[in-house]
Amino acid sequence: xxxxxxxxxxxxxxxxxxxxxxxxxxxxxxxxxxxxxxxxxxxxxxxxxxxxxxxxxxxxxxxxxxxxxxxxxxxxxxxxxxxxxxxxxxxxxxxxxxxxxxxxxxxxxxxxxxxxxxxxxxxxxxxxxxxxxxxxxxxxxxxxxxxxxxxxxxxxxxxxxxxxxxxxxxxxxxxxxxxxxxxxxxxxxxxxxxxxxxxxxxxxxxxxxxxxxxxxxxxxxxxxxxxxxxxxxxxxxxxxxxxxxxxxxxxxxxxxxxxxxxxxxxxxxxxxxxxxxxxxxx
Ligand code: NDP
Numbered sequence: 001x002x003x004x005x006x007x008x009x010x011x012x013x014x015x016x017x018x019x020x021x022x023x024x025x026x027x028x029x030x031x032x033x034x035x036x037x038x039x040x041x042x043x044x045x046x047x048x049x050x051x052x053x054x055x056x057x058x059x060x061x062x063x064x065x066x067x068x069x070x071x072x073x074x075x076x077x078x079x080x081x082x083x084x085x086x087x088x089x090x091x092x093x094x095x096x097x098x099x100x101x102x103x104x105x106x107x108x109x110x111x112x113x114x115x116x117x118x119x120x121x122x123x124x125x126x127x128x129x130x131x132x133x134x135x136x137x138x139x140x141x142x143x144x145x146x147x148x149x150x151x152x153x154x155x156x157x158x159x160x161x162x163x164x165x166x167x168x169x170x171x172x173x174x175x176x177x178x179x180x181x182x183x184x185x186x187x188x189x190x191x192x193x194x195x196x197x198x199x200x201x202x203x204x205x206x207x208x209x210x211x212x213x214x215x216x217x218x219x220x221x222x223x224x225x226x227x228x229x230x231x232x233x234x235x236x237x238x239x240x241x242x243x244x245x246x247x248x249x250x251x252x253x254x255x256x257x258x259x260x261x262x263x264x265x266x267x268x269x270x271x272x273x274x275x276x277x278x279x280x281x282x
């Protein structure tokens with residue numbers, strides 16, 4: 001019997017990652033023979049570790065914090081959505097790529113995962129709504145084109161470093177009504193949907209939000225997730241928002257997009273999302 005194809009998520013740290021849980025279930029569900037592990041690589045080891053992984057027969061990698069920008073430098077080709085985002089979270093061997101002649105394809109599945117989670121799992125409508133996006137890092141880059149494709153009436157990016165938010169406005173302004181501001185310019189106008197794409201939750205922090213940006217009709221979404229509510233979700237509930245949710249579904253949906261790129265089959269996400277939610281609570 002041949003060895004299973006090898007995949008992994010590479011990050012630093014990466015021990016907490018739920019990606020092995022998700023991909024192993026996708027594989028079992030679709031009858032694919034593969035193994036999926038974690039690889040911890042510090043930034044200075046990243047490029048050599050990726051090359052060694054593929055040279056030794058590895059088939060695909062997910063890229064997580066802090067390597068998303070460094071990974072861009074290793075690819076020979078980008079999918080159109082990764083090109084648009086200027087950030088990648090998935091690496092695959094290009095068709096015809098071999099261990100000696102690598103040829104790596106970079107993709108970004110974060111934004112598609114977010115859009116699927118918002119629309120399919122949470123039934124959140126974006127068309128005609130005012131959307132506020134907190135953060136201008138890798139996750140925000142991936143999210144912008146899919147979000148603008150859902151035709152919000154306007155989308156505001158707020159970031160501590162306003163220059164980074166302005167760069168994103170320049171990059172995506174052809175896709176819709178976009179503006180960039182700093183937290184001091186937030187004001188107290190309520191938004192229909194507030195998406196937290198900052199890394200603040202990972203540090204147990206809350207961005208410097210004005211209380212009035214959320215009212216009883218607002219929906220709040222934190223891309224971060226955990227066993228307990230994140231500081232942003234707790235804050236949103238305290239503000240009396242209509243609904244607040246975390247990014248567990250985005251995690252499963254972006255994984256399904258990567259799995260589809262690698263294996264050519266689309267797994268069922270609902271059952272894996274329920275299993276993951278139960279595992280988190282266990
Ligand atoms: P990056 O490091 O690329 O970007 C971090 C962003 O967070 C920057 O805009 C930074 O602002 C901002 N930030 C960090 N700390 C604070 C703070 N205390 N207050 C306000 N802003 C802050 O990270 P990513 O974009 O890759 O990830 C962002 C989040 O999205 C993480 O929580 C990550 O876990 C989550 N994520 C979830 C996914 C999912 O599938 N559910 C997928 C991908 C990401 P500045 O530029 O001013 O420094």
